[in-house]
Amino acid sequence: MGLIVSENLQKDYQAGEVTVRALKGVSFNIEPASFVSFVGPSGSGKTTLLNLIGCLDKPTGGSLKIGEADVSALDRKQGASFRGKNIGFIFQDFNLMPVLTVYENIEYPLLMVQEVPVKEREKRILNLLQAVGMLEQKDKYPDQISGGQKQRVAVARALVTNPMLVLADEPTANLDHSTAYRVIELMKKMRDEFKTTFIFSTHDQKIVGEAEIIYTLEDGELTGKQVKGGGKNA
Amino acid sequence: MRNLFKIAIRNLLRYKRRTLLTASLITIGVIFVLVFISISGSFKNMMVGQITDSMLGHLQIHKRGYVASIDNLPLNLNLKPNAMKKVEGVLQTIPEIESFSPRIKFGGLFSNFTETTNIRLNGVLPEKEFKTVPLMPSRITAGKKTLQPGEILIPDLLSKGMGVKPGDTVVVVATNQDGSVNGKQFIISGVLEGVTGPGGRDGYIHLNDAVEVLRMEEVEISEVAIRLKDFGKLEKVNAEISNLLSGEVTKQGKPAFEVHTWEKLSPFYNIATMIDLMTFFIKLMLIAVVLISIMNVMIMSVYERVREIGTIAAIGTLPGKILSMFVVEGFCLGLIGIITGNIFGMAIVFILKLAKITFAFGRQEGLILIPTVNVGDLLVISAIVIAVSVIASLQPAYKASRMEPIKALRSV
Numbered sequence: 001m002g003l004i005v006s007e008n009l010q011k012d013y014q015a016g017e018v019t020v021r022a023l024k025g026v027s028f029n030i031e032p033a034s035f036v037s038f039v040g041p042s043g044s045g046k047t048t049l050l051n052l053i054g055c056l057d058k059p060t061g062g063s064l065k066i067g068e069a070d071v072s073a074l075d076r077k078q079g080a081s082f083r084g085k086n087i088g089f090i091f092q093d094f095n096l097m098p099v100l101t102v103y104e105n106i107e108y109p110l111l112m113v114q115e116v117p118v119k120e121r122e123k124r125i126l127n128l129l130q131a132v133g134m135l136e137q138k139d140k141y142p143d144q145i146s147g148g149q150k151q152r153v154a155v156a157r158a159l160v161t162n163p164m165l166v167l168a169d170e171p172t173a174n175l176d177h178s179t180a181y182r183v184i185e186l187m188k189k190m191r192d193e194f195k196t197t198f199i200f201s202t203h204d205q206k207i208v209g210e211a212e213i214i215y216t217l218e219d220g221e222l223t224g225k226q227v228k229g230g231g232k233n234a
Numbered sequence: 235m236r237n238l239f240k241i242a243i244r245n246l247l248r249y250k251r252r253t254l255l256t257a258s259l260i261t262i263g264v265i266f267v268l269v270f271i272s273i274s275g276s277f278k279n280m281m282v283g284q285i286t287d288s289m290l291g292h293l294q295i296h297k298r299g300y301v302a303s304i305d306n307l308p309l310n311l312n313l314k315p316n317a318m319k320k321v322e323g324v325l326q327t328i329p330e331i332e333s334f335s336p337r338i339k340f341g342g343l344f345s346n347f348t349e350t351t352n353i354r355l356n357g358v359l360p361e362k363e364f365k366t367v368p369l370m371p372s373r374i375t376a377g378k379k380t381l382q383p384g385e386i387l388i389p390d391l392l393s394k395g396m397g398v399k400p401g402d403t404v405v406v407v408a409t410n411q412d413g414s415v416n417g418k419q420f421i422i423s424g425v426l427e428g429v430t431g432p433g434g435r436d437g438y439i440h441l442n443d444a445v446e447v448l449r450m451e452e453v454e455i456s457e458v459a460i461r462l463k464d465f466g467k468l469e470k471v472n473a474e475i476s477n478l479l480s481g482e483v484t485k486q487g488k489p490a491f492e493v494h495t496w497e498k499l500s501p502f503y504n505i506a507t508m509i510d511l512m513t514f515f516i517k518l519m520l521i522a523v524v525l526i527s528i529m530n531v532m533i534m535s536v537y538e539r540v541r542e543i544g545t546i547a548a549i550g551t552l553p554g555k556i557l558s559m560f561v562v563e564g565f566c567l568g569l570i571g572i573i574t575g576n577i578f579g580m581a582i583v584f585i586l587k588l589a590k591i592t593f594a595f596g597r598q599e600g601l602i603l604i605p606t607v608n609v610g611d612l613l614v615i616s617a618i619v620i621a622v623s624v625i626a627s628l629q630p631a632y633k634a635s636r637m638e639p640i641k642a643l644r645s646v
Contacts, residue, residue, distance in 0.1 A: 056548060056640040077552065084550020091643070095545040099244035111237050113550040157549070 002029035003067060003164060003197055004053060010061035011048050022048040024220040025062060030213070032164070033195045035188055037211030039202060044217040046201035047169055053199065054087055054167045055079040067164060084113035088158030088196070090168035090187075094150040096142040096157075103129070103138040106156045114161055128156040131193065132186060148179035152186060159190055166190075168200035172207050184210045238555075242563040245535070246570075256531045257570045260619060263523040264575025265582060267615055270516050272583045272605035274509045280604070281502055281595060287369040288429045289436075290496045291335070291459030292468055293475065295321055298484065298492050300456065301499070307341045307354065309411040312454035317482070317490060321458055324478045330471050332463045335359065335366035338444040339456040342408035344388070344437070346396045353392065354436045355406065357444020366461045370426075376400050377424030385423035387438040393425045400424055406439070410448045418447050468495055520615070521622050524571070528564050528626035536560065536630045543634050544642025553635040560631030561624055568623025572616045583607055 011023040023045050030036055038046045051057040052064055055071045056079075064072050066086065074082055083089075096105045106125050110116040116124070129135040132152040137145055145153070151171060158166045168187070172180030184200075184207055191198050202208055216224035246253045286292050300311040313321065318336065325334050338357035343350050356363075360381040364371055371379040374387065377400030381387055386404065398404060400422050407417040420439065428435050445453055462471055475493050482490040497503040536543070543556060583605050591603045 051640055054548070056643075080547065080550050080552050082550075083548065084552075087550075089545075089548050091545065093541075095541065095643075097241075097542060097545070099241060099248050108546075109549050112546070112555055113552075161550075 003032040003034075004028070004030040004199075005065045006053075006062065007064075008062035009049075009052065009059050009064055011045075011052060011057070012060040022220050023052070023059070026217075026220075026222050027062075028215060028222060028225075030197060030199065032197055033191060034197050034199075035191050035210075035212040036197070036199045036215065037202060037208055037213070038199070038215045038217055039205075039208045040217035041203060043219075045220040046203075046217055048220075049217065050167050050169050050199065050201055053165075054089065055083050084109065084161065086164050088161060088163040088166040090151070090154045090158050090166060090171045090200075092170040092173045094142070094147070094154045094174075096150055096153055098142050101139050101141055102134055102145065102153050105142070105153055106160050109157060109161045124160055124162075125156075128160055131190065132156045146179075147175050148182060151175060151179075151183045155183070155186055155190060159194060159196060162194070163196060165197045165199065168198065170202055171200055172202065172204060177206065180204070180207055181210070238558055238562045239566065241559060242566045245539075245563055246566060249535070252531060252534070253567065253570075256527045256567060257574065259527045260524055260568065260571025261575040261578060263520045264572055264615060264619060265579040267516055267520045268575070268579030268607055268612075269582055269586070269605070271513055271611050271615075272607045273586070273603065274513060275608075275611070276603055276605045277593075278506050278509050280601065282496070282506065284369065284429060284595075284601075285500050285502055286461075286465075286496045287367055288373055289367060289370075290499055291366050292462045292465060292496055293460040293472055294494050294496075294499060295458040295460070295475070295479070296456070296492050296494070298489055301492060301494060307339050307456070309340060309448065309454075309456075312338070312456050313458075313491075314454055315452050318453070318455050318458075320482060321479070321491065324475060325458070325460065327478070328471060328474060330462055330464060330467050330474075332461045333362060333365040334458050334460045335362040336441070336455040337363070337457050337459060338441060338448070338450075338454065339436075340408055340444065340448060342406050342447070344392060344396070345405040345407065346398050346402070347405070349396055351392065351396060353388070353406065355386075355408075355444065356436050356438050357441040357447075358438055359441050363438070363459075366459050368461075373427040373429065374424040375427045377422065379424065381423055381438060381440060383440040383442050384419075384421060385440070386420035387424045387426050388422055389428055389435045389437060390425050391428055391435055392437070393422075398422055406447060408447050410450070412449075414449070416447055416449050418443065517615070517618060521618060524568060524619050524622040525626045528567055528623050529629065531567065532560060532564050532627045532630035535563065536634045539634075540637065540642045540645040543637050544639045544645065547637060547639035548643060556637075557628075557631045557635035560634050561627045564623045564627025564631070565620065568619050571623075572619045575619075576612060576616065580607060 007027050009023055009026040013020045013022055026049065038049060040046050052059050055074055059072050063070060069082060071082065097108065100108060103125060106128060107121060110121045129138055132155055134149060134152050137149060142150055172183055175183060187198050190196065208214055212228050214226040215222055297311045297313050303311060325331055335358060341354050344353035375390065393399065402422050403419055404422060405417050405419050407415060409415050462468060472493060472495050479491045480489060484490050547556060586605045592600050593603060595601055
């Protein structure tokens with residue numbers, strides 16, 4: 001049994017009179033601690049799929065299970081609660097809170113979502129700051145650090161709640177190549193260290209090569225799956 | 235909760251200029267309300283104090299029907315000795331009463347031997363009267379601050395109009411209950427400053443002289459003025475006296491006495507009510523200022539932070555917590571406004587107090603305004619601002635909490 005099991009997943013959008021089918025029956029199975037990438041051109045359905053996996057949206061048809069939970073049946077509050085406990089997010093624009101320091105940004109989910117005791121909080125945050133190499137910058141605000149550093153903080157924030165899954169939608173889109181590689185390397189390292197499943201979407205062919213399992217999406221359909229040497233589904 | 239406040243304060247500091255402008259608006263509103271309340275309240279309290287402590291007393295007891303005819307100063311509606319004895323008996327049992335003063339009120343003619351004019355007179359026992367209306371001696375602007383039998387205190391208008399001064403001899407002529415006329419010579423002991431309100435231009439003679447002028451066979455009292463130890467217990471004592479006297483009925487089975495607070499006897503009460511009404515409307519304006527300014531800021535705040543809201547919602551922040559974040563932000567904005575408003579408002583009130591601004595009210599001139607703000611007003615205004623700030627934040631906060639993370643994250 002995989003960590004994420006999708007069967008015939010469909011998603012339709014209504015654009016005025018027209019129904020747009022963004023996902024046309026997508027099925028896949030992702031094992032725990034995988035490093036997976038969904039690739040495809042713009043409009044292929046990558047973000048839609050990630051939104052469904054992230055419980056940010058509901059499928060029109062098919063089923064989607066994460067762990068034991070059928071996430072397609074969760075309501076708004078249950079969805080928020082499930083995300084808070086099980087899923088970490090890394091965004092293309094980093095999405096750090098500008099009024100919080102690096103330390104406080106990472107602390108935010110532990111304070112406002114999980115309410116973790118102070119000592120445990122401190123331990124986890126310092127561990128992650130050390131792991132992502134941002135310990136020295138912990139008291140800086142987001143506007144005082146670079147894009148790459150922001151994404152490192154975002155990685156730490158996504159991992160601080162010990163989620164079973166981290167979703168990253170185009171995490172390197174706003175970074176230069178060398179920084180993008182370093183962020184992907186960092187994500188891989190975190191996967192190895194914390195055994196967290198990482199799923200990211202990208203259309204950058206050079207970054208795609210870093211994934212261990214690559215699903216190709218075209219026009220709302222899965223058209224290919226490539227498993228590289230270290231991949232769990234190899 | 236501490237973290238909600240920390241985030242709220244930092245978000246407010248993030249838009250410093252906007253926060254400063256909104257907080258300033260609330261501050262100015264609070265200052266205006268505080269200054270208005272302090273000035274109008276002080277004016278009201280001073281005038282109530284002047285009226286009650288110079289003439290009326292806090293409460294008055296009359297024979298039933300007297301107040302309806304009070305302008306005629308009827309002599310046939312006086313309290314007979316038996317009735318007066320009952321009234322005294324009741325008043326002596328109430329510990330909240332500081333003093334009371336029986337008065338005989340009548341109208342007469344005042345003559346300086348060359349000219350004659352009308353005068354309204356009060357026959358009083360000076361010790362009791364001065365204790366019941368303690369500001370009365372301070373109204374004596376010329377002559378002695380006492381009143382002996384055979385002496386008269388006259389209003390300054392009369393003194394000027396008739397060209398008489400303390401030490402002069404005058405004659406008072408009055409018609410008694412039977413219709414016969416009697417006169418008596420008096421020596422002017424002092425001149426009374428006029429006060430706006432009922433009885434503000436009355437003259438005073440000794441009670442025994444009033445009995446003599448009116449040829450009363452027994453002492454009949456027109457009214458009993460009462461002073462309380464604590465003005466705040468006015469309604470309670472009024473109810474208690476009314477209750478204790480309610481057993482006394484006329485032959486027709488109607489109450490023998492009527493008890494009135496100063497409010498029913500002075501037209502100034504209507505002005506006081508108007509002042510209260512204006513204060514209420516000023517508070518309404520403050521509510522409007524706070525409501526609109528905070529709502530405007532919070533709507534802007536939500537509008538500008540849609541992506542942030544999407545992010546925190548995506549990472550699992552529950553809708554209730556998102557709502558709290560924005561409500562706390564509005565609360566903090568109101569709190570900043572109320573703290574600075576209270577500080578500056580109190581400072582301005584203090585400066586006004588030091589400035590000793592004088593004003594005239596009716597014939598009274600040189601009244602010194604002593605504005606003060608009581609803690610109750612301060613707490614009420616603070617509570618209004620805080621409550622309105624929270625209410626104003628609720629709608630934008632609710633909107634933020636209901637945002638779909640997926641749509642919010644797409645926002646640019």
